[in-house]
Amino acid sequence: MRFPPLTPTVRALLVVFLVAFVAQLVSDVWLDGRLFELLSLSVYPGELRLPNLWQLVTYPLAQIPGPQGVSSFLFGAFFFYWIVASFEQQHGARWTRRVLGLTLLGASLPSFAVGLLLGGRVSGFSFLTFGVLAAGVWMARILRQRIALFGQWEMTPTQLLLLLLALPALEFLASKNTLHLVADLGATGAGILFVELLSRPRDGGGGGTRDRKGSGPRKNPHGLRAIRGGKDDGEPPQWLN
Numbered sequence: 001m002r003f004p005p006l007t008p009t010v011r012a013l014l015v016v017f018l019v020a021f022v023a024q025l026v027s028d029v030w031l032d033g034r035l036f037e038l039l040s041l042s043v044y045p046g047e048l049r050l051p052n053l054w055q056l057v058t059y060p061l062a063q064i065p066g067p068q069g070v071s072s073f074l075f076g077a078f079f080f081y082w083i084v085a086s087f088e089q090q091h092g093a094r095w096t097r098r099v100l101g102l103t104l105l106g107a108s109l110p111s112f113a114v115g116l117l118l119g120g121r122v123s124g125f126s127f128l129t130f131g132v133l134a135a136g137v138w139m140a141r142i143l144r145q146r147i148a149l150f151g152q153w154e155m156t157p158t159q160l161l162l163l164l165l166a167l168p169a170l171e172f173l174a175s176k177n178t179l180h181l182v183a184d185l186g187a188t189g190a191g192i193l194f195v196e197l198l199s200r201p202r203d204g205g206g207g208g209t210r211d212r213k214g215s216g217p218r219k220n221p222h223g224l225r226a227i228r229g230g231k232d233d234g235e236p237p238q239w240l241n
Contacts, residue, residue, distance in 0.1 A: 007088040009096050010081050017080075017125055020061035021073050028065040036065050040123035041108055043115025043179070056108040062123035072124075080129045087132050096132070099194045103131025106190025107183040120179035127187040130164065134191030137161050142199055164188060 020039070027033030040062035041055040063069050088096040107127040111120075140147055141157035148154050168184035171177070
């Protein structure tokens with residue numbers, strides 16, 4: 001098992017997450033404040049509140065303040081580093097920021113819509129990790145590559161995608177948190193959408209069709225394939241050529 005270097009985007013975001021978490025511990029545990037409530041996406045049935053306007057983008061900063069939140073933050077930060085840093089190392093900071101931005105809204109907007117009907121709360125940056133991981137899995141599917149989970153268990157992208165969908169389902173069975181389920185699915189869909197948009201032909205003609213069996217990768221005039229190098233943020237990702 002090999003770990004990627006700490007990339008610039010991941011380093012900056014982890015610092016922001018840590019500062020926000022410490023601020024919530026001081027505010028909510030020691031000062032009886034409500035910073036967690038202000039940062040997390042808190043939706044009430046049939047009620048549009050002013051904080052919802054910024055909570056659509058601040059919910060990743062919200063971590064449950066308390067002893068249970070410390071271990072959750074540490075595990076979440078580790079997997080965020082592992083998944084997102086690997087993506088950034090391979091494709092550059094520019095494309096990493098873009099998939100994170102799409103995932104940010106891909107998780108919050110559907111959750112907000114469902115929350116207006118059912119109510120609930122969304123918090124944490126695990127959804128961003130899900131989105132980037134889904135993008136990597138979908139990319140491997142297009143390129144017909146196999147994936148070694150934790151560097152040990154080899155599986156197809158479809159098998160790993162099913163595993164990604166099973167985890168939110170199990171969490172929902174344990175918590176009954178509908179909004180977290182919607183956010184997980186939205187983040188996964190955002191990561192897939194990111195890859196699909198980039199895999200389309202840029203000249204507007206002739207491409208974007210699948211093979212007749214419906215199981216092959218999307219073909220296009222640019223010859224979608226994995227290559228080494230091309231890490232300049234001004235260029236397309238390595239897997240677009």
